[in-house]
Amino acid sequence: MRRLGGLLGSRANISTSKSLTALDEPAAYVELAEAELSKGSSPFHKLGLSTALFLRAVLGFEKEVMEKAHACLTDAEETASEHQRRAVRDPSKAHQSKIYNAGAEYALCHAESQLMSAVVAVLNESLTESLKGFYKLRKAFATLHDISEQEKRYLGRTGRGPGSSQVSVVTPGSGRETPGMSSGVLTPADSGEEEEDEDDFVDAKESGSAPGTPPFTHQSGAVEGDFENLSLRDTATNRRNGGTPPTNTPIELDSAAAEADQEIDFRTITSDPIDLFIHSGTALCFGLLQVILSMIPPAFARLLSLFSFRGDREAGLRMLWSASKFKHNINGAMAGLITLGFYNGAVAFCDILGRGAVPHTRLRNLLREMRELYPGSKLWLLEEARMLGADRQVEKAIAIVDQGQSSGLKQVNALRMFERSLNCMYAHRYEECAQGFIECVGMNSWSHGMYYYLAGSCYVELYRLHKGSDAKLAEGYAAKAEEYLHVVPQHVGKKGFMGKQLPFDTFVGRKIKKWDFRAEKWGCRMVDAVGMSPVEEMAYFWSGFRRRNVEQLRTSLERLAWSEDVKANPHWERESADEKATLAMLRATCYRFLGEIPKAKATITEGVFSHDLAEVKACDFPDTWSLPVAHYELAVCYWDEAGGQDGDRATLQKCSDSLLKVERWESYELEARVGLKITTGRETLRKCGISSP
Structure with missing residues (x-):
């Protein structure tokens, strides 16, 4: 002993x-x-x-x-x-x-x-x-x-x-x-007989x-x-x-x-x-x-x-x-x-x-x-990188993850590559991001469909960036985008959680069907049928906007603006309501993190809430998540506007009321990705003495 x-x-x-x-x-x-x-x-x-x-x-x-x-x-x-x-x-x-x-x-x-x-x-x-x-x-x-x-x-x-x-x-x-x-x-019970521990x-x-x-x-x-x-x-x-x-x-x-x-x-x-x-x-x-x-x-x-x-x-x-x-x-x-x-x-x-x-x-x-x-452990380097990301220093986070030799555990190496790739996405380093997620496919068997989707989305962004300046380079990116995106359906639905398909698999599978449907309907290639930036959409679900500095947020606004540029995107006039609502919601998030709260609130009201749920659901393979999540974003705007926990009580109550709307919303895709934020927000308001009706 x-x-x-x-x-x-x-x-x-x-x-x-x-x-x-x-x-x-x-x-x-x-x-x-x-x-x-x-x-x-x-x-x-x-x-x-x-x-x-x-x-x-x-x-x-x-x-x-x-x-x-x-x-x-x-x-x-x-x-x-x-x-x-x-x-x-x-x-x-x-x-x-x-x-x-x-x-x-x-x-x-x-x-x-x-x-x-x-x-x-x-x-x-x-x-x-x-x-x-x-x-x-x-x-x-x-x-x-x-x-x-x-x-x-x-x-x-x-x-x-x-x-x-x-x-x-x-x-x-x-x-x-x-x-x-x-x-x-x-x-053993008092009788002296031995009880079995049943499973x-x-x-x-x-x-x-x-x-x-x-x-x-x-x-x-x-x-x-x-x-x-x-x-x-x-x-x-x-x-x-x-x-x-x-x-x-x-x-x-x-x-x-x-x-x-x-x-x-x-x-x-x-x-x-x-x-x-x-x-x-x-x-x-x-x-x-x-x-x-x-x-x-x-x-x-x-x-x-x-x-x-x-x-x-x-x-x-x-x-x-x-x-x-x-x-x-x-x-x-x-x-x-x-x-x-x-x-x-x-x-x-x-x-x-x-x-x-x-x-x-x-x-x-x-x-x-x-x-x-534990100087040899790479897990602590990973935590340091995440800490830097929380401080909006994603470039330093990438450098920290790159330090030292690879781990002896392939699972840890996969985590490092996944974290690095996400940070590259937040930093708008699209080619590195795409290559990183493709590497993840060979390092981890969990969700290949998501990895291919993220890589393909990066190549969509690269195609758009070079379409007007280098046709040959843009064509190469377009081919890679379509190659990886069309691989996605082969890998979704193979993994599950509690007997159900993984939420991200469900999401990306629907997106590919949507883009293929639009391509056939509009008579164009698939890469041109993709709506507002899928990379920015993914960055939101991985809390990437919070990790970005001012310059990176402004770059995000530029990438979102591409959709409305009729010269670059001739399909904008026929764009669906769900895409327009999502575009406005992501743009408002950028404004919020830039400290432009009135502009963020106005963008949500005019660009998202101008579309009702029935209109959004009527779209082909619709994205319905932006409407409930916009209520959460509006709640955060009120929180920031109030100045936090000691701020104006009436404004904090508006924050609570907006939060209540998303809490009572019907089920929507990837709701678990914002679920913790909503739960934390409600608990914070409760401690401030602000409760829901």
Whole structure:
């Protein structure tokens, strides 16, 4: 156990003199880590191996890697479950902790395996497998809550702090928090008979309990209660009242309790490496769960409501920051990567944000520490590039991604190439962008249709740029554009998410049909039937306008203006309403980022809202997304016009009213791409005291 504690407490010493971490990417290290971890049969070896395969799976979305990861994760779950049962049967032979119950380290391994398995299941193309993944998510949540409660009780007994529990579990009608929760790893019951940990989708013990029926109690003392009112909301009052909330209503987190949580450094509580592993792992997993559940689009949230989950972003981020303090173990490294990724890849590109929503200094310090600790990792370079992109320095972001040699993991190389290509698109470096996405086809099997579409769209832009000055060069670009765009239909529909075609595949497949239809109808070649700039449209969906500097935004306006130039584009007079609405919406976005708010509002009103939904739907293969998204853009204009959270209340209410219109809109293509922005905007307004009717 001591040797195992050393394994978990710092960098992974895996039977050699070399020191590895799960985030080192050079091929030799990755292969060495997987080979060495494969030799061990403990839950920790299997969790480590599963984590390595999981990272490969989620970075590359390759089906064969996901299948291998799923098999390995299932093995890790079963092994952790068996070790946890043994520890409960004979605690004297288990790790002796003053904080956690016997076998808690194995329960955590089981929960982490379940969480990763749930992600892999959701990425699977089967709806049934996705639902099974949510069931595992639910079981993992119960485990994490149980461990968190053990930790809170210890801190309460020793007077060391308010505790670290981030959840409130309420049984229906009782108004009281259950004493504990099932670990999700079924342990021997009081009768002495051993319970099996089932992976079947139906959980009879939970669904079969009638109201008023005593909850099923495990030998460990944990209680398996009703999940209907299970909430991921942090309740500061709950902690102050010793774990019993006064009502079933979720209680908002107060800032004083948040600061108290941040002041607790668990390394001052214990030096036991196993306990530190349990604490950091619980903080990582619980934090990640809450953040993910807090940012899902409304439509997806309705599905998750079947599993009684609700997230709290602030509580989740606090836990991730806490876990990131343990930088020398896998939990801390993963927490750091997730925290940076969340801010640099999600929040940084939201528009309606309060003061301090992005802790820039703290993020830069975290990135600097991680780069110093893991100098060989290319993932940190990727995060630095994203941070530069958020600062509207895409040229520097491209240069950062180009630094150093290639990674030993092809999935990481694919991510770097994808990020570089996107930045080239934002910087209007179309040829490099196209070549980069074509390279992505050979590096990643996830969405070739989208890669070909993006490359073809760049060549459309190059064709338009040179059409009036160099006919031969323009013809070459036109041929490439049509070649790649006509390859798109061969690659859409082959990948799925929860049993449905990928949203981008649906989108690009429809666009190709639209352009081919127009080409036949208008009697022209396909490249001349393309409407307003598809590159600018794609840049919007990838939050590229926010990354552009003033010069790049003005170039975007020039590229959008091409459509209305009757000399360059003789088809403008017959252009459809949906194309005109989309053109106006993108132009207004450029004006907004240039600070020309009145002009942006006028362009939305006159160029987008002058077309109603029925008119847009009547177009051939219509683009309907610009109308609802224009309401979001108008909401951001009001937010900027008000001056943010402390601005004019009437203007902020207009912001809320515009946001409500897009929230209530019918389903439209790629709505998930703006879903996080809408969710974040609503939460920001709520904190400002501005609510929807």
